[in-house]
Amino acid sequence: MIDLYYWPTPNGHKITIFLEEAGLEYKIVPVNIRKGEQFAPEFLKFSPNNRMPAIIDHDGPGGKPLALFESGAILLYLAEKTGKFMSSETRARYNVVQWLMFQMAGVGPMFGQRGHFLRAAPEKIPYAIERYTNESRRLLNVIENRLKESPYLADDYSIADMATYPWGVGTRREPEELESRPNFKRWLDAIGERPAGRPARRAARRPSAVDTVRHQAIRAPLTGRSARRRLILRTGRPASALVMPVATSAGASMCPPPPCGRSNACACCACCHSKDCICCAC
Numbered sequence: 001m002i003d004l005y006y007w008p009t010p011n012g013h014k015i016t017i018f019l020e021e022a023g024l025e026y027k028i029v030p031v032n033i034r035k036g037e038q039f040a041p042e043f044l045k046f047s048p049n050n051r052m053p054a055i056i057d058h059d060g061p062g063g064k065p066l067a068l069f070e071s072g073a074i075l076l077y078l079a080e081k082t083g084k085f086m087s088s089e090t091r092a093r094y095n096v097v098q099w100l101m102f103q104m105a106g107v108g109p110m111f112g113q114r115g116h117f118l119r120a121a122p123e124k125i126p127y128a129i130e131r132y133t134n135e136s137r138r139l140l141n142v143i144e145n146r147l148k149e150s151p152y153l154a155d156d157y158s159i160a161d162m163a164t165y166p167w168g169v170g171t172r173r174e175p176e177e178l179e180s181r182p183n184f185k186r187w188l189d190a191i192g193e194r195p196a197g198r199p200a201r202r203a204a205r206r207p208s209a210v211d212t213v214r215h216q217a218i219r220a221p222l223t224g225r226s227a228r229r230r231l232i233l234r235t236g237r238p239a240s241a242l243v244m245p246v247a248t249s250a251g252a253s254m255c256p257p258p259p260c261g262r263s264n265a266c267a268c269c270a271c272c273h274s275k276d277c278i279c280c281a282c
């Protein structure tokens, strides 16, 4: 059994994809990073960088527990443990490793900074937005060029694709970025349609995680003018286009069902990414 210390973000989603694809038994242990649970001393003992995801594999090497942090290291370990999604042949293995490192060092940090300066920063800083948007576009072009010659980043579907997909899928909200990159779009569609994709997204909304999200919503209702301003800032949409969270009879603020109707449990980046869906801003 593997304990996955998790919160619904692209870095967490990488690991639910692997676990579902490989059919491994696992349990999600929510780490509410909005509440600061990543700083809990028990968590820091095995995730000293105060970030999720992290895992504890109770059936690690030699039958003893193994704890790991950093999503790239976790994916490498799981691939080696199961013999899946990474070749054991040296040349092919390092092809996977180089595309995995490209995600870890480039796509994740740059897309992350872009998202922060576009949607979360308390003030709009045009220089930062432009810098990270340009770099994210350049990285998308590298991916597009690679996918012109290969169906997946490292020939066969691998942990490099699993690491990159959760960051790439957000591009669906920017159709103009997809139109000019048909191979990238084809790759997103192919991975999105894999049978493990749906359970991996559902895993992000397992009862324990959803409960914690709900509790957080109850403590910090997202209603009123300040919430509206935050949504406008984070989504870049006009106020008239926003569907605001609704107040329940218990006085709690819950996210409304997304227009796609797939679920009313907000799983942020694990959501459907419909153009009109405000999940990612809740």
Ligand SMILES: N[C@@H](CCC(=O)N[C@@H](CS)C(=O)NCC(=O)O)C(=O)O
Binding pocket: 009, 010, 011, 012, 033, 038, 050, 051, 052, 053, 069, 070, 071, 072, 108
């Ligand atoms: N390089 C790390 C990044 C992990 C990461 O940034 N996790 C974020 C959520 S996506 C986090 O836990 N943030 C908590 C914090 O910043 O305190 C990985 O890939 O595992």
